[in-house]
Amino acid sequence: MARITLSNLAHSYLPNPQGPGDFALKEMDHVWQDGGAYALLGSSGCGKTTLLNIISGLLRPSQGRVLFGETDVTDAPTAARNIAQVFQFPVVYDTMTVRENLAFPLKNRGMDAGYIRDRVAQIAQMIGMESELGRKARGLNADAKQKISLGRGMVREDVNAILFDEPLTVIDPHMKWELRTQLKQLHRQFGHTMIYVTHDQTEALTFADKVVVMYDGRVVQMGTPQELFDTPAHTFVGYFIGSPGMNLFDAEVAGHAARVGGAEVPLGAAYPTVAGRAQIGIRPEFCRPGREGPLPFAIRRVEDVGRHRIVRGEVMGRPVNAILPEGQPIDAGADRLALRPDRINVYADDWRVSPLAAAGEAA
């Protein structure tokens, strides 16, 4: 297992990149801790696969270094990096049995037969294929084949890291949940460094200790699911994570208040004067429609989604959502929106602005 360091890393697929727009990965410096479970999350085209391929050695970065522990592996081929990979589509040997497929990476390394038998049994149980160990892979459906690929990816205990590239895409929804939970358990048990690429926030948030959110070739935030919820570092994190995502309002921010249109919205802390485009962001969970509150609110629709209700409405002609916990009534005459001041984040040109330290508090 290894800590992975990305130092001054950037990548362009063009031979002579002219500016940031020509880079699929913009310059980044990051350390991924040994034994961490990371999800690489972002919408299509943001650079997730490019970054994963650089870490695995399938792609050489046009700039910067990749280190596993203290070893510079930038120029090392995939085979020399001692990693396991699971791709979106199954990679199995059709002529081999399930058992032989799972045992393959261990046999290749000359592991002892007893160890292989026990380890294969353990992995087979994890992927729910104990009863099919003797079957040839050829006759199995895509779901089962992908489970074998996952099992093969995890069978070795001595790898530096396990990289997953959208591995559950072809798996049926119920099994998805089960495998995700098992992957997490396996991570707890063996402590491998795992990097899991997905564009599905539920997958990312349930699998990872740390979610790495990418947007337009950059890592915009690396944080726990709670940090991404509470303090999104970039407006993209605010609206990409959450269902629905964060509400954003153009604002003028000064001290303890923001002006949105003509309305004054109290903030939970004091802020410096914001240069550039200023916005405030608040998650729907902390918005309450009612007869009081700083913003005018027109309810358009209420959706009951089981555990809570989503109130979809408008503030000054722009769509805004509120989430009401189960059992909380909606006032039929609600025409205002109250916002919890301590849950408001302030943004300058899409990046979060830290509040000024309160008097007596360390900066």
Ligand code: ATP
């Ligand atoms: P997806 O979820 O769709 O796989 P992604 O986040 O993994 O997307 P990448 O595949 O890393 O994104 O692509 C990042 C950018 O680099 C995109 O603009 C893509 O068009 C471009 N790109 C990817 N591979 C190549 C390539 N081989 N040659 C040129 N451009 C590429």
